[in-house]
Amino acid sequence: MKIKNIFAIMLFLISFSFYAQSGKTDEKREKIKAYKVSFLTTELELTSTEAEKFWPIYNAYDDKQFELRHQKMKTYMRKLDDDNINSMSEKDALTLLSQMESTDKELYLLRDKYNTNLKKVLSAKKILKLKKSEDDFNRKLLQQYRDKAAKD
Structure with a gap:
């Protein structure tokens, strides 16, 4: 494993412990986003030209999704508890289903638009590497949550 990869992973793990102690959701999201940027930057090995074009596309996509x-689906999920579903009229259920x-x-x-834009900036191999790196990051993040929960 390359030294810079080890350094990035160590930085991620150390920094994540600070994240775990933070109390505010927006702060947590921003910290996770910063760790993700660091992780993806290391994993993708983007050239400066690629990075200059990639990050605006990635950030716009990430923010919108x-x-x-989290905002629309969260609203839907609140309406989907058993009591609400049982008391909901068929018309309301159809409306909610349509919104979802x-x-x-x-x-x-x-x-689809994001993938189209990425293809203009990155090679197919780097796009695949991005997808794998995002999955790896998410697994590491989930493992951090599990480890923290096991300690508590």
Whole structure:
């Protein structure tokens, strides 16, 4: 493993411990985002030209998909507890289902546009590497949560 990879992972793990102690959701999201940027930068080995074009595309996509997933879906999920579903009229259920499907379509179209824009900036290999690196990052983050929960 390269020294810079080891350094990036160590930085991530040390920094994450500070994240775990933070109390505010927006602060936590920003810290995770910063760690993710650091992790992806190391993993993708972007040239300066690639990085200059990649990060605006990535950040715009990440912000929009976060908004769709966490704000709209969060609203839907609150309505989906058993009591609400049982007391909901069929008309309200159809409306909610339609809203959820619309959000799913928005997410799909957003992802499609993102992939189209990425292909203009990165090679197919780097796009695949990006997808793998995002999955790796998410697994590491999940493992951090699990480790922290096991300690508490």
